Amino acid sequence: MEAIECIKTRMSIRKFKPDLVPNSVLTEIINTAQWSPSYKNSQPWEVVIVSGKKKEELSGILIRLLKEGEAPQPDMPEALSWPPDIAERINETMKKRGALLGVDLNSPEIKKKSKAANFRFYGAPHGIFLFHDSSLNEWSIFDAGLFAQSLMLAAHAHGIGTVPQAFLTDYSFEVKQFLGIQESKRLVLGISIGYPDTENPINTYRTTRVETDKILRWIE
């Protein structure tokens, strides 16, 4: 797939077919992402892929914590407020996605259901977790973002869907414990990955972008 088409047609997939992606393809996707640039070529990323019974078990732990009302303790805090223009943009996206699904995504009950769907990896056969050492600073978080985007684009080029999920970092302590990752690592992001269920309406929603002239200034 041509690069510009790949970037412009990637979208978050929130319903997957149960079919496993072969390990060789997953390895190729991760290897491609490793070619992302990083600060001083530090390559500050570590990847865990969880599948099968282990993935189900982890889902069960996360859903139990949610049901018990356990407060999320992600390694990177959730943004609690946004500047007004960004808040408006976020609300607009939520409203449009909610309208498509016929639900109010801001209602507490729907929010809980939607978190549970996140914790079920949206039905994906694999969950990817990105970590790095907690001593690393913002530049390494930036690098992790580049790695995540490369990973998602490489997957898309293979006809494989992904969704990046901050929610999968809610219970970082328990995720690390379950995956056998040292507590000193920072859980940066979770990504569900698998073949997209193209029939499901949730995957028909395409987000929009602000007009380029609103974010671009020319100084000549």
Ligand SMILES: Cc1cc2nc3c(=O)[nH]c(=O)nc-3n(C[C@H](O)[C@H](O)[C@H](O)COP(=O)(O)O)c2cc1C
């Ligand atoms: C850092 C990050 C965290 C995200 N966390 C979640 C999440 O927890 N759950 C979810 O369903 N989508 C999550 N998303 C997906 C965004 O909602 C999505 O990228 C955005 O609405 C734009 O849509 P698109 O990916 O289809 O272009 C996240 C995206 C990013 C980049």
